Amino acid sequence: MTLDVETATEALRGLFPATPLQLNEHLSARYGANIYLKREDLSPVRSYKIRGAFNFFRKVIAAGAVGKTFVCASAGNHAQGFAFVCRHFGVPGVVFMPVTTPQQKIDKTRMFGGEFITIRLIGDFFDQCYQAARDHVDAIGGVMVPPFDHRDIIEGQATVAQEIMEQLPEGVMPDLVIMPVGGGGLSAGMTTFLSDQVDPEGFIFCEPEGAPSLRQSLESGAVVTLEQVDNFVDGAAVGRIGDLNFQMLQRFKPEQVLLMPENAICVTITDMLNVEGVVLEPAGALSITALETLGAEALQGKTIVAVVSGGNFDFERLPDVKERAMRHSGLKKYFILRMAQRPGALKDFLSLLGPEDDIARFEYLKKSARNFGSILIGIETKNPQNFPALKARFDGAGLRYQDITDNEILSNLVV
Incomplete structure (x- = not known):
């Protein structure tokens, strides 16, 4: 398909100036690469x-x-x-x-x-x-x-790619272009415009783990309609990639589509907010989250462009994002304990906690037992390595417990 991206870009300049392409020192230092962020979160509507x-x-x-x-x-x-x-x-x-x-x-x-x-x-x-x-x-x-x-939608989204090529330093070409995928308009447009300038293997696509429409469609060789979608990454939680979009993307390998866990995306949101002061919505954090999946060894010395697709974040969601980020980073866990109903039992339990362990939640689940009670407890710590040591102390004390942090069904019922 032929796209007249140059005319679309020229027309767009009557509405707003090009969004910035910024070399991010924080991420570049972390991965030993030159990582540029295309800041679509700075458009007039905070998305592309x-x-x-x-x-x-x-x-x-x-x-x-x-x-x-x-x-x-x-x-x-x-x-x-x-x-x-x-x-x-x-x-x-x-x-x-x-x-x-x-x-x-x-x-x-x-x-x-x-x-x-x-x-x-x-x-x-x-x-x-x-x-x-x-x-x-x-x-x-x-x-x-x-x-x-x-x-026409795809052609309009392709203007992101033209701006990137105009904004990169003279003589610099990207080794990797990382794009979020929902319905596929941005990725279809960008890959078409950049097809003569970026190696096909240099395109990386990112989908939420709970909405892998492009990945499953590439694996099947035809458009797949997902039976269920996790709506947490609301800007990219699409149950079916566009038919035209898939036609333009079907030349790529399924392995080029990385599936980002929703909780890992939350780590990126909190990291970018705390370190860079950049507010990202979950879909806007997809491409940056992919950097951790790819790893420093694969990124070392490369020039990478990651599209930050949006920054329309509802701060009422921040407590949930922080919770998910801590759980993914191994800094918070939930346990169900069987604690003896006797004087001093709670004091004995507290003595098992380390100096960096903090109780974030404590709740009796059943209060009628005579000898033992079931307790839901949430523990936060400063280093994920503290939890193996804590569990070892639980075992040494003969404490009966179950770690429900990663048990989605059970944790959703009681946490």
Whole structure:
């Protein structure tokens, strides 16, 4: 497919300047590489989605779509870009969003669109609200603005790649380009534009572990619709990659798609916030999380571009993100203990804790037992190596316990 990315980029400059490509000293030092971050979190809507929406609108409007209502479905970022562009062109729009969309993204969508948009919350997942949007378009004769599965959307997202090549130092070419994947619009556009400049093996794609649509589709040789999706990485939790997008990406190997555990993404969010002061949403942290998966040995001495796709983070989620990050880093664990119901039993237990161990939660699960009681306890520590020593002291004291930190079903019931 031929994309006119140069014209799309030129048109986009009338809306906002190019987002920065920044050499990140912190990550470069950690991995012994030159790591550049393409900061799409610094666009007017804090994500790259405005690019595809603008490109779609400008073409449809130029073709004579007058008096039409524009419609989109989005988990948040496409909606914000859509709303911004509706106001820019002065056209009416209806936004369908899942009920589970973070309130911050809903409020920002209203702010960007103003009087030109209406928001409807339908369904728990993106695919449900997408179908509702399509039904609405059919009912009113409107114009559907797809989030990723359309040539003009893909062409707009490809402008990220053109900017990267213009912003890299003279004579520098990337060895690796790391991109997040949801529906596939960004990755389809970027790989097409960079196909003559980056080796095919140099493209790395990142999906949430709970939404591996591209990975499974590449493994199957055809588009796969996921039966279940973990919605934590809401900006990339798509149950089915776009058909056109898959056609453009099917030349790549499944091994080039890295699946990022949701809790590992939380480590990246907290690290970038604490060290760099950069606010990332879960989807925006995917590419940086991939650096840890690839490892310093594989990255040593290379020039790497990682696309930071969005920064629309709802800070009400921060406690959950911190919790997930600590568990993934081995700094927090949950145990169910069988503790004797006698005077001094709690004191004996506390003596087993090390100087860096802190009780973050303590709760009796059953209070009617006469001789023993079941206790849920959460322990935080400063070094993950402290837990093996703590468990050894538990064993030495004859304490009966179960580590439920990684037991998703049980921990979700009691934690």
